Amino acid sequence: MDAAQRKMLEETTRYDPAEVEGRVFGEWIEGGYFHPEAEGTPEENFSVAIPPPNVTGALHMGHALNGSMQDALVRMNRMRGKNTLWVLGTDHAGIATQAVVEKGLKAEGKSRHELGREQFVERVWEWKEEYGSRIVEQYKRLGASLDYERERFTLDEGYVKAVYRVFKQLYDKGYIYRDNYMVNWDPGSHSAISDLEVENREVEDTLYSIDYPVEGSDRVLTVATVRPETMLADTAVAVNPDDPRYADLVGQFCVLPLVGRRLPIIADEHVDPEFGTGALKVTPGHDINDFEIGRKHGLEEIGVIGPDGRLTEEAGEFAGMTAAEAGEAVVAALRAEGRLRAEEPYTHSVPFSHRSGERIEPLISLQWFCRMDELAQPAIAAVESDEVRIAPDQWKRVYLDWMREIRPWCVSRQLWWGHRIPVWYCDACEETIVAEQPPERCGACGGELRQEEDVLDTWFSSALWPFATLGWPDDTPELRAFYPTSFLTTAREILFLWVARMVMMGIEFPGAVPFRDVYVHSVIQARDGRRMSKSLGTGIDPLEEIDVHGADALRFGLLAMSSTQDVRFSDAKVEQGRDLANKLWNASRLILLNAAEVEPAPRPVRVEDRWLLSRLERTVSSVTAKLEAYDFAHAVQEAYAFFWRDLCDWYLEIAKPRLYDGEEEVSATLLYALERVLALLHPTMPFVTEEIWSFHPARRGHLAVHPFPAADESLYDEAAEADVEGGIDLTQRLRAWRDLAAVPAASVLAARVEGVDPPEFVARLSRFELGPDGGDPVASIGPVRVLPSEQLDAATVAERLERRREELRSEVERAERKLGNEGFVAKAPAEVVEEERGKLERYRAELAELA
RNA sequence: GGGCGCGUAGCUCAGUGGGAGAGCGCUCGCUUCACACGCGAGAGGUCGCUGGUUCGAAACCAGCCGUGCCCACCA
Numbered sequence: 001m002d003a004a005q006r007k008m009l010e011e012t013t014r015y016d017p018a019e020v021e022g023r024v025f026g027e028w029i030e031g032g033y034f035h036p037e038a039e040g041t042p043e044e045n046f047s048v049a050i051p052p053p054n055v056t057g058a059l060h061m062g063h064a065l066n067g068s069m070q071d072a073l074v075r076m077n078r079m080r081g082k083n084t085l086w087v088l089g090t091d092h093a094g095i096a097t098q099a100v101v102e103k104g105l106k107a108e109g110k111s112r113h114e115l116g117r118e119q120f121v122e123r124v125w126e127w128k129e130e131y132g133s134r135i136v137e138q139y140k141r142l143g144a145s146l147d148y149e150r151e152r153f154t155l156d157e158g159y160v161k162a163v164y165r166v167f168k169q170l171y172d173k174g175y176i177y178r179d180n181y182m183v184n185w186d187p188g189s190h191s192a193i194s195d196l197e198v199e200n201r202e203v204e205d206t207l208y209s210i211d212y213p214v215e216g217s218d219r220v221l222t223v224a225t226v227r228p229e230t231m232l233a234d235t236a237v238a239v240n241p242d243d244p245r246y247a248d249l250v251g252q253f254c255v256l257p258l259v260g261r262r263l264p265i266i267a268d269e270h271v272d273p274e275f276g277t278g279a280l281k282v283t284p285g286h287d288i289n290d291f292e293i294g295r296k297h298g299l300e301e302i303g304v305i306g307p308d309g310r311l312t313e314e315a316g317e318f319a320g321m322t323a324a325e326a327g328e329a330v331v332a333a334l335r336a337e338g339r340l341r342a343e344e345p346y347t348h349s350v351p352f353s354h355r356s357g358e359r360i361e362p363l364i365s366l367q368w369f370c371r372m373d374e375l376a377q378p379a380i381a382a383v384e385s386d387e388v389r390i391a392p393d394q395w396k397r398v399y400l401d402w403m404r405e406i407r408p409w410c411v412s413r414q415l416w417w418g419h420r421i422p423v424w425y426c427d428a429c430e431e432t433i434v435a436e437q438p439p440e441r442c443g444a445c446g447g448e449l450r451q452e453e454d455v456l457d458t459w460f461s462s463a464l465w466p467f468a469t470l471g472w473p474d475d476t477p478e479l480r481a482f483y484p485t486s487f488l489t490t491a492r493e494i495l496f497l498w499v500a501r502m503v504m505m506g507i508e509f510p511g512a513v514p515f516r517d518v519y520v521h522s523v524i525q526a527r528d529g530r531r532m533s534k535s536l537g538t539g540i541d542p543l544e545e546i547d548v549h550g551a552d553a554l555r556f557g558l559l560a561m562s563s564t565q566d567v568r569f570s571d572a573k574v575e576q577g578r579d580l581a582n583k584l585w586n587a588s589r590l591i592l593l594n595a596a597e598v599e600p601a602p603r604p605v606r607v608e609d610r611w612l613l614s615r616l617e618r619t620v621s622s623v624t625a626k627l628e629a630y631d632f633a634h635a636v637q638e639a640y641a642f643f644w645r646d647l648c649d650w651y652l653e654i655a656k657p658r659l660y661d662g663e664e665e666v667s668a669t670l671l672y673a674l675e676r677v678l679a680l681l682h683p684t685m686p687f688v689t690e691e692i693w694s695f696h697p698a699r700r701g702h703l704a705v706h707p708f709p710a711a712d713e714s715l716y717d718e719a720a721e722a723d724v725e726g727g728i729d730l731t732q733r734l735r736a737w738r739d740l741a742a743v744p745a746a747s748v749l750a751a752r753v754e755g756v757d758p759p760e761f762v763a764r765l766s767r768f769e770l771g772p773d774g775g776d777p778v779a780s781i782g783p784v785r786v787l788p789s790e791q792l793d794a795a796t797v798a799e800r801l802e803r804r805r806e807e808l809r810s811e812v813e814r815a816e817r818k819l820g821n822e823g824f825v826a827k828a829p830a831e832v833v834e835e836e837r838g839k840l841e842r843y844r845a846e847l848a849e850l851a
Numbered sequence: 852g853g854g855c856g857c858g859u860a861g862c863u864c865a866g867u868g869g870g871a872g873a874g875c876g877c878u879c880g881c882u883u884c885a886c887a888c889g890c891g892a893g894a895g896g897u898c899g900c901u902g903g904u905u906c907g908a909a910a911c912c913a914g915c916c917g918u919g920c921c922c923a924c925c926a
Binding site: 017061225271272274275282290291390553564569570573579588593649735745746817821827828835836 | 857862867869873874878881883893905906907919924925
């Protein structure tokens with residue numbers, strides 16, 4: 001430390017994150033610490049793939065929490081000397097990004113259709129180049145030690161190669177196929193979406209009962225629906241095969257009101273005879289259940305609602321209306337014909353698009369699907385056998401339950417931004433070609449080819465993330481050194497959408513599970529307990545928190561509030577982190593400005609030194625174990641407690657005089673403890689610890705690559721711990737006694753000791769002067785006999801004494817009652833009974849002293 | 852309909868069988884030569900309810916009440 005540094009330390013009484021963070025981050029980058037060579041094996045290396053944020057995204061609390069957790073483990077392992085890679089990249093986010101750019105076009109009065117596909121995609125790329133790095137810059141603010149030199153994008157050249165390879169191979173295996181099937185149509189994004197992107201919400205609707213006349217009879221079948229417009233596409237009426245009311249009608253026909261179509265009356269177990277009249281209108285074109293019934297019975301599939309959400313030509317007079325308008329018109333027409341039997345309010349769950357928020361329109365369309373059942377088998381086995389461990393425990397079962405009932409995945413999207421499906425059609429001979437490279441002409445007839453218009457679901461490419469980012473399908477040094485990755489931390493909402501699919505693809509393609517550990521973290525809710533969301537306006541911006549309190553404060557706060565259950569965002573925890581950073585700074589100033597010039601080393605000479613070192617090493621051990629077990633909240637809070645209580649409140653106060661005296665032993669011990677505390681906290685609070693480290697005499701390089709401490713168990717010292725904890729307890733009792741006796745804080749009281757001498761610091765920190773004699777004590781606190789003096793008011797002291805006696809009497813009574821219980825003495829473990837007897841003795845003894 | 856979770860101090864949360872904890876807030880006292888983002892001392896909980904298991908339950912079991920999330924094709 002040179003003179004300028006010393007001056008700066010002396011003058012700066014408050015840690016200023018804004019001044020430090022940018023500078024320190026620059027030093028890390030310059031040092032190249034986050035950019036490892038691709039050497040070694042995955043077993044000896046440490047690697048993590050970041051869940052790729054959307055290019056359109058801004059850093060939100062989920063990123064900040066997840067990033068804090070990953071960075072903690074990444075930094076800890078880097079400090080341990082492991083070759084460590086944290087892979088950075090962004091996701092092209094098909095629908096979201098396309099929507100952002102389309103919105104921009106709309107503001108210019110244009111649409112993507114005017115531009116045409118090629119120009120539009122060009123435009124999205126321009127947008128990406130300009131704004132896509134925003135979130136990357138925001139991760140830097142957090143202090144994330146990602147490899148910024150190996151940034152990937154799900155649409156970069158190499159990544160596209162991986163996607164096409166996977167598509168081709170899955171197609172060749174027969175897993176990927178094209179089918180005319182019912183899908184979740186999202187009128188908002190004008191695309192099919194997968195089951196996982198659908199969200200069911202409770203909606204109040206009207207349930208309409210409609211009479212369908214039976215052909216050649218007076219009878220009617222009354223059916224019920226919440227979507228009257230779909231009746232235009234009905235192609236049957238179904239009843240339960242065991243329903244005696246309708247047994248005679250099966251095989252006959254109804255006549256569809258308004259349309260006149262003949263509807264066969266069929267029997268199917270799906271129909272619940274208890275619901276309504278027990279007769280079900282069957283609309284295979286617009287209802288997922290009816291679709292299945294229809295396929296089973298070979299019914300006609302009519303579509304009356306088009307991809308734009310409007311009624312098609314099939315709907316006759318209703319063509320062109322929106323579904324909602326058509327619903328009303330149909331009801332009016334039915335009422336006019338006297339077919340409407342009833343309408344009643346009805347609450348049920350309805351699918352909405354998670355992407356656009358619009359109500360899903362189930363309809364039949366030609367899409368690409370991927371069969372998942374066979375891919376799922378080894379991915380199930382991997383988790384069953386704990387080759388991939390999922391924590392907390394309950395998510396393992398959630399994963400397995402879902403995987404065991406996995407269904408085909410609709411992978412095509414009617415968008416322009418994304419991986420255009422690598423399929424080419426020949427119109428001349430109807431050949432379909434799937435290829436990784438665009439073929440010139442049709443291999444069969446030499447005819448012209450046109451490429452499939454659809455793109456792949458964004459999650460199709462995300463599923464390849466852990467290996468595609470490392471260069472797969474090429475055999476790259478990165479892939480050899482860093483795959484499989486070490487662990488994954490994630491939000492539970494993408495357990496199926498992303499995690500499960502990565503496991504399947506990892507096993508199928510590179511041939512190994514993509515990570516060993518999956519940690520599902522909790523969700524940080526808004527302060528009022530609602531979900532943090534942009535649309536609700538409940539989001540809390542992590543960058544603002546960083547601006548106000550610093551990145552370390554936010555990181556500490558998020559880790560401290562994280563848990564296995566969902567928690568509300570806590571400003572107090574972030575402030576606790578801020579206070580800790582400041583306390584670290586100031587305690588370090590005390591040590592660094594006053595320590596003698598010595599090598600940091602444990603050099604205990606007194607009991608409190610041995611106590612401090614013992615506590616330090618136990619904390620190192622415990623905090624490390626908790627980090628490794630993903631127990632971030634307890635890890636940081638334990639480190640906090642050790643530093644604040646043991647080191648600052650007690651040890652520094654006890655050791656100050658020796659430090660000011662320039663004693664070498666205490667200086668060496670404190671420099672040693674400081675070094676270890678800084679290193680221990682660096683993974684969670686990297687900026688402030690790195691900054692303080694720059695003043696430490698033992699510094700040879702950055703803390704980011706300083707060895708992470710391993711507990712030195714030879715310094716554990718139970719006897720010293722017991723002595724000092726006893727001294728602390730006594731000090732607190734003496735202080736409390738003074739406070740209650742209303743003694744001015746600054747005055748020193750006379751006392752003497754009877755029995756065992758407490759540690760030296762007790763009298764000093766509680767402001768007692770211990771002397772050899774002194775007459776009759778006015779009070780006894782442990783071995784301390786307080787002697788009469790002018791500052792003591794007899795009445796107050798007596799009151800205080802009586803209070804203590806009361807406490808002791810009730811303690812004695814409690815212990816006696818417990819020991820008087822025969823069951824307890826007979827059945828409780830011996831050491832528990834012994835402990836209780838010990839307590840009773842001590843309380844009795846103290847009570848006797850006070851009597 | 853099925854599954855998972857939660858209900859502990861005014862607030863946010865720890866605590867899984869042997870005497871109720873943390874941070875914040877609150878009260879009182881400190882310009883104590885690292886830090887007022889500080890120091891010292893306090894007040895404040897029939898651990899949702901009922902029953903059970905146990906010598907002993909905040910913790911284990913059952914039921915109930917309240918609350919949150921996930922999955923699922925009841926028109």
